[in-house]
Amino acid sequence: MEKEIRREAIRKYLRYFRIWFIVAGLVVILLLGTLVLKVKQYNLPRRNTIAPAERVYDSADVLTDEEEEKLRAAIAEAEQYSHADIIIVTINMPMGVSDSEWERNMMNCADDIYDNGKYGWNMAYGDGALLLDNWYEDGEGSQKGSWLSTSGKMEDIIGWREEERVLDDMYEYIEYDPYRAYLAAVERLGAYGRKGAASGDSDGIDGFTGLLGAFVISTIAAAAYLMTHMSQSKAKDTTSAGTYVQGGVPALRAKSDEFIRKSVVSRRIESGSSGGGGGSHRGGGSSGHHTSRGGHSHGGGGRRR
Amino acid sequence: MIFKCRNCGGNVVYSPEKQKMFCPYCESVESEELQRSADGNMHICPDCGGEIPLKEHTAATQCPYCSNYLILDARVEGEYLPGKMIPFKLGKETCKKVLRDKFKKSVFAPEDFLSEVRLNSMQGTYVPFWFFDYDVNVDYQAEGTKVRNWVSGNMSYTETSYYDVRRNMDIDFRDIPVDASVEMPDDVMDLMEPYDYKQLISFEPRYMSGFYAEKYNMGAFQVESRARKKMSDDAGSLVKAQISGYSSVRQQRNDVRVNEDRQTYGLLPVWKYLYRYKDQEYPFYVNGQTGKIVGTVPISSGKVWGYTATLWACLTTILAGLIVWVQLLLL
Numbered sequence: 001m002e003k004e005i006r007r008e009a010i011r012k013y014l015r016y017f018r019i020w021f022i023v024a025g026l027v028v029i030l031l032l033g034t035l036v037l038k039v040k041q042y043n044l045p046r047r048n049t050i051a052p053a054e055r056v057y058d059s060a061d062v063l064t065d066e067e068e069e070k071l072r073a074a075i076a077e078a079e080q081y082s083h084a085d086i087i088i089v090t091i092n093m094p095m096g097v098s099d100s101e102w103e104r105n106m107m108n109c110a111d112d113i114y115d116n117g118k119y120g121w122n123m124a125y126g127d128g129a130l131l132l133d134n135w136y137e138d139g140e141g142s143q144k145g146s147w148l149s150t151s152g153k154m155e156d157i158i159g160w161r162e163e164e165r166v167l168d169d170m171y172e173y174i175e176y177d178p179y180r181a182y183l184a185a186v187e188r189l190g191a192y193g194r195k196g197a198a199s200g201d202s203d204g205i206d207g208f209t210g211l212l213g214a215f216v217i218s219t220i221a222a223a224a225y226l227m228t229h230m231s232q233s234k235a236k237d238t239t240s241a242g243t244y245v246q247g248g249v250p251a252l253r254a255k256s257d258e259f260i261r262k263s264v265v266s267r268r269i270e271s272g273s274s275g276g277g278g279g280s281h282r283g284g285g286s287s288g289h290h291t292s293r294g295g296h297s298h299g300g301g302g303r304r305r
Numbered sequence: 306m307i308f309k310c311r312n313c314g315g316n317v318v319y320s321p322e323k324q325k326m327f328c329p330y331c332e333s334v335e336s337e338e339l340q341r342s343a344d345g346n347m348h349i350c351p352d353c354g355g356e357i358p359l360k361e362h363t364a365a366t367q368c369p370y371c372s373n374y375l376i377l378d379a380r381v382e383g384e385y386l387p388g389k390m391i392p393f394k395l396g397k398e399t400c401k402k403v404l405r406d407k408f409k410k411s412v413f414a415p416e417d418f419l420s421e422v423r424l425n426s427m428q429g430t431y432v433p434f435w436f437f438d439y440d441v442n443v444d445y446q447a448e449g450t451k452v453r454n455w456v457s458g459n460m461s462y463t464e465t466s467y468y469d470v471r472r473n474m475d476i477d478f479r480d481i482p483v484d485a486s487v488e489m490p491d492d493v494m495d496l497m498e499p500y501d502y503k504q505l506i507s508f509e510p511r512y513m514s515g516f517y518a519e520k521y522n523m524g525a526f527q528v529e530s531r532a533r534k535k536m537s538d539d540a541g542s543l544v545k546a547q548i549s550g551y552s553s554v555r556q557q558r559n560d561v562r563v564n565e566d567r568q569t570y571g572l573l574p575v576w577k578y579l580y581r582y583k584d585q586e587y588p589f590y591v592n593g594q595t596g597k598i599v600g601t602v603p604i605s606s607g608k609v610w611g612y613t614a615t616l617w618a619c620l621t622t623i624l625a626g627l628i629v630w631v632q633l634l635l636l
Binding site for chain 2: 221258
């Protein structure tokens with residue numbers, strides 16, 4: 001008897017949670033499947049074997065040897081998960097005084113370095129981005145600024161907004177810590193290569209916050225479930241005042257509503273006042289798809305500083 | 306007294322499902338034959354000779370040896386003769402279904418709470434009630450106010466008008482029920498109401514065959530205060546329902562004068578299911594006519610924690626899994 005009751009209890013339990021078990025099982029299967037797929041993808045070898053291994057050309061000499069090494073290591077890591085070449089080039093040379101001349105020269109220079117090096121993760125002139133950073137300034141003024149040349153999938157991913165984001169990250173540190181600035185650019189480019197434009201922009205929910213959120217939501221839901229099922233609706237009094245009255249209604253013999261007196265109270269209305277708000281605005285830069293002098297498609301853009 | 310089957314000699318009982326006397330042995334219908342016992346108090350079963358364990362107020366019971374239903378003549382006659390009754394409309398099977406339907410979503414209830422074996426222990430009992438009639442006159446007086454607000458220029462005005470409100474009404478209360486059983490909890494019996502009085506009939510002992518019953522434990526004078534309170538509360542509500550349109554009403558006088566009162570004794574049907582769990586009793590009462598249920602479901606702590614923990618684990622797995630999955634996709 002006791003065994004039968006226990007068996008029935010287990011049957012009921014399994015029946016009650018069957019949908020939950022199925023969904024949880026599917027999620028676990030989905031997770032494992034994706035994990036296997038991602039591991040395979042992550043371990044894909046770089047297919048371009050003709051491009052040079054060098055990723056950091058510090059012609060402007062703004063980085064120490066140690067910083068260059070660290071940057072190379074960071075780029076190698078970012079390239080592995082983004083499957084895109086990332087090259088940092090610093091120069092110290094005049095590129096033109098006028099904006100249009102400066103932009104044209106920076107663009108051509110960046111595109112040429114990329115094309116001449118035959119960069120690209122998947123093939124020559126393939127997926128990748130090159131950041132050209134100019135430190136030139138003379139008596140006529142500053143020609144400092146950066147240009148981002150993109151190619152292959154990075155050309156598709158990085159539009160004007162993404163390019164601005166890369167440069168914003170970089171310019172936060174560029175004047176006092178160039179290494180940190182380039183590192184920020186590498187990380188952002190790596191994120192774009194890995195996640196695509198929309199996701200790469202957002203810093204997203206990190207794993208710990210996400211899991212903590214899941215834990216909190218589950219705990220709240222479980223507590224709500226517990227309370228809902230613990231509470232019991234009590235039997236209510238379903239009689240009314242007229243339940244035991246013959247015919248359901250009483251006989252009204254007399255009814256009077258006599259006015260006695262009236263009182264009026266007046267009050268002055270206090271007037272009040274309210275204020276307004278403000279706003280802000282910011283400017284932007286330029287970008288565009290074009291064909292380099294070497295005949296290869298590039299995207300990107302830049303900014304003077 | 307005992308109702309025997311003319312065809313097979315078995316004990317004939319009243320079947321609420323069939324609304325007829327029914328012999329469960331030969332399945333004959335309306336084949337009953339009344340057999341009176343020399344011993345009006347039925348200390349000895351007239352059928353098997355077994356000794357019947359009777360409580361002080363038992364009016365109908367079941368022989369523990371031969372399972373025949375016996376009615377104690379002396380406790381349904383003379384001063385204990387009920388004036389009216391409502392026979393059971395819900396049989397045991399219907400009552401089981403009512404309970405199962407009501408509590409099927411109580412996932413934390415112990416596993417055997419709604420089991421066939423447990424529910425079979427349910428007993429149908431005719432509970433003794435006193436029914437009170439009151440012809441009353443209510444004379445009510447109150448001060449009512451009507452408030453009006455308006456704004457003119459930079460001034461706001463509040464005008465309060467005062468009224469002398471009077472109502473006089475006759476109310477004919479019929480059959481206010483008050484249970485006359487010490488064993489039955491008063492608050493539970495109050496919650497069993499209302500019964501449909503259209504089915505009130507004159508007392509017939511045959512409707513008791515197949516059920517338990519008590520004679521009244523308390524006289525009408527002992528329980529009348531409860532009836533008077535019900536009557537007074539209802540009278541107050543009815544007179545107040547006649548007053549409308551006021552912002553506030555302050556009662557000044559509420560005289561309830563009883564012109565005439567009467568009381569009659571009767572029996573009303575109640576199913577009682579007593580569930581024992583971890584040395585505690587959980588009684589459930591079901592109105593034998595309407596199916597209204599009063600009772601609190603026991604909670605199995607093992608189920609509470611087991612079910613909640615499972616839900617939590619499943620939900621955490623699903624949410625955390627999806628979050629990790631999204632993170633993986635973004636890699």
